[in-house]
Amino acid sequence: MNNMKQIIFLAAVNGFLVVLLGAFGAHGLEERLTQARMATWQTAVQYHMFHTLALLGIGLILKACPDMKRLVASAWCLVAGIVLFSGSLYLLAVTAISVLGFITPFGGVAFLAGWAILAYCMVKE
Numbered sequence: 001m002n003n004m005k006q007i008i009f010l011a012a013v014n015g016f017l018v019v020l021l022g023a024f025g026a027h028g029l030e031e032r033l034t035q036a037r038m039a040t041w042q043t044a045v046q047y048h049m050f051h052t053l054a055l056l057g058i059g060l061i062l063k064a065c066p067d068m069k070r071l072v073a074s075a076w077c078l079v080a081g082i083v084l085f086s087g088s089l090y091l092l093a094v095t096a097i098s099v100l101g102f103i104t105p106f107g108g109v110a111f112l113a114g115w116a117i118l119a120y121c122m123v124k125e
Helices: 003-029 035-064 071-095 098-102 104-124
Strands: none
Touching: 003 035, 003 071, 035 071, 035 104, 071 098, 071 104, 098 104
């Protein structure tokens, strides 16, 4: 599978997951979590969705401009951000294990790196 297809595949998988997790939060957790923990879940879902759409965009840019190889690094940074940022928030919301909050900023840095690489590619490549 080439990079473009791999990234669009990851976007599709994450799109499926974010809809599933959003629905699970709205219908399965609403009565079980405090308002604060539900807000944490919603933040995870929002960032997951934003960055899933960004992954799709990067895949489509690669389809149109296959020579922009550095975009692959941008996509992987966004995937790492989804796992670390949203993943830690999902776990924090359902477990209330506060130490998980220490993982979240690493996901935020991965998101920032992904966006910075994307910007660099648009200017330099």
